[in-house]
Amino acid sequence: MNPPLKQLDLHPLREDLYNELHSRPFHVLPCPAQITHIALLTTPEQRAVQFRHWQDLHIMLGQSEPREDLSCYEATFGSLRIRREMHMEFASYTFINLDAEDDHQPFQDTGISSLPKGWLETLTGTVVAAFHIDLQQASSGPETDLAQIRHWFEGERLVGSSPWEGKARVWGTFRLHSDGFGRFMVLNRDMSDSQLGRLTQRLMEIETYRLMSLLSLPLAREMTPSLNDMDQQLAVITQSLADNQDIDERDVLADLTNIAARIEAFRAHATFRFSATRAYHQLVLTRLEELREDELSGHLTITEFMTRRLTPAVETCESVKGRLEDLSRRVDRASDMVRTRVELAIQSQNQQLLSSMDRRSKIQLMMQHTVEGFSVVVISYYLLALLKLALESADDAGFDVNTSLVLGIAIPVVLGLVFIGVRMIHHRFIRLARRQ
Incomplete structure (x- = not known):
């Protein structure tokens, strides 16, 4: 019988979404242990180079090289455990020495002491965070000897607290030391390996994110x-x-x-x-x-x-x-x-331009009226001249026409008709302009 979900349309990213919450599990750390954490700003081109560099480390340490560049990859090489994590703009490497002795001297041997010579020096990227964390049991460590603790931190002013209801003590300076690394010390009083791993990871994240936030x-x-x-x-x-x-x-x-x-x-x-x-x-x-x-x-x-x-x-x-x-x-x-x-x-x-144009239009209109008056006179004059020619021709032809009388009567009639005609044409053009 097929599972019911096989019949449904599953989102292609569904499995990735489930796995995302488990992609960066907490460390499980024994005590004592020595840890070195390095975070490097990387470009997409440098990520590819870093992955080939990561493959070279496996070959140097006699293990098969990884084929896929995962966001979080952890490998154990004997007593050396290494985790490589890829973030949005930086990559982080955590090196853990699992073979630390109870009476070891803090920060003399570190998480990178067991790395093949020359591998770390050729790691690409721009280092932002680099620090050591030394884990010790409080029963065998200098829990209350602040002078000794301060000596391991090269005399710098200490910042310390007792997290998780006093189950551990954490010391640090948030400064760079003579080796170019920062330093933290965790004195474990009553924490399990998983609790110690979660505490250590939070310290690494605090220091890394602190430096990234200050960029x-x-x-x-x-x-x-x-x-x-x-x-x-x-x-x-x-x-x-x-x-x-x-x-x-x-x-x-x-x-x-x-x-x-x-x-x-x-x-x-x-x-x-x-x-x-x-x-x-x-x-x-x-x-x-x-x-x-x-x-x-x-x-x-x-x-x-x-x-x-x-x-x-x-x-x-x-x-x-x-x-x-x-x-x-x-x-x-x-x-x-x-x-x-x-x-x-x-x-x-x-x-101002419109006002000027308006004044010009009024002047042009007045000039137009003046011209219209002159045009009435001129047209009337030519019409009367034509009428006079016609009357003279009629008189020469033998018709008895009183030319002076007819012209005298025609003058006001012609002037009136011409004036009315000119005004009709003028109003017709105004109506056409308004319709447009």
């Missing part, structure tokens, strides 16, 4: 002087419009167009980075909540440190992004005002 801060600082200049220039233009000063609208529109072009260039360059900052910051805050930290006397917790240091940086980026949007809207409004002034000036010129 836009230098960009925001670089843009701020230019935004100040454009803001001042726009303020001067707006004030000149408010004071109704006599300005060259063409030059003002050119200046506004130049400002708008620069703003759009900044937005095209920075919008994605600012949006990513907001998203990464939200992920950091979510992971911090999941730590459920308790304070260690005299030390900032990770949450307090992030709130005090990271949040203002993110707010700076948000402020610059907001200024870009605000400047863009103000430039649009100023451009509208200038265009309105131009349109009003054009309308005023058109009105």
Whole structure:
């Protein structure tokens, strides 16, 4: 019997949607262990190169190479476990040394100590995050010897907390150390391997997303002087419009167009980075909540440190992004005002032109009436001249015609008929014009 779903039209991505929630499982980590996490910004071209590099590592370590580039791939090479994860704009590698001894010296051996020589140095991409995490049992580690812990962190000021209701202690500095890596130490008191894996993964995500969220801060600082200049220039233009000063609208529109072009260039360059900052910051805050930290006397917790240091940086980026949007809207409004002034000036010129044309039309109409009066006289004169010729011809032919009398009577009649005819023609053309 066939399953009922076989008869239905299944979405082609249905299986992928189910698998997506399980594509990045939490680590299950023994204690002690040494972990190194590296995150690199990558381009699509570099991703292909990284995958071939990932295949080369399997060959170096004597294992069959993977054939498919998965979003999350984990492999174990003896005591070395490596996870490769592909994200939207970066790739992360987690190297875990599972063979750490209980009395090992933290950060002397790390997760990358067992890698083949030269493999890590040829990894493509731009490193953003790179740090070591050392896992120790609290019973065998220096749980309360802060001087010793500070020594392992090269004397830097410690940030620490007791997450998960005191089941562990976490120490870090959020600084780079002499080897170029950051450092964290986790002292396990009462956590299972799966709990320890989840805690460690959250620490890796907090540090990685923290650094990714800060990528836009230098960009925001670089843009701020230019935004100040454009803001001042726009303020001067707006004030000149408010004071109704006599300005060259063409030059003002050119200046506004130049400002708008620069703003759009900044937005095209920075919008994605600012949006990513907001998203990464939200992920950091979510992971911090999941730590459920308790304070260690005299030390900032990770949450307090992030709130005090990271949040203002993110707010700076948000402020610059907001200024870009605000400047863009103000430039649009100023451009509208200038265009309105131009349109009003054009309308005023058109009105003056129409008034001038109206005056000219009246003059032409008066001239036309004058010409019509002259034309009546002229036409009447020629008609009377023709009538006189006709009368003289009749007199020569022997007809008894009083030419002077007939012409005297004909003059007012001809003038009246010609005048009426001219007026009829004039009104006919007016009616034709009105119909059109």
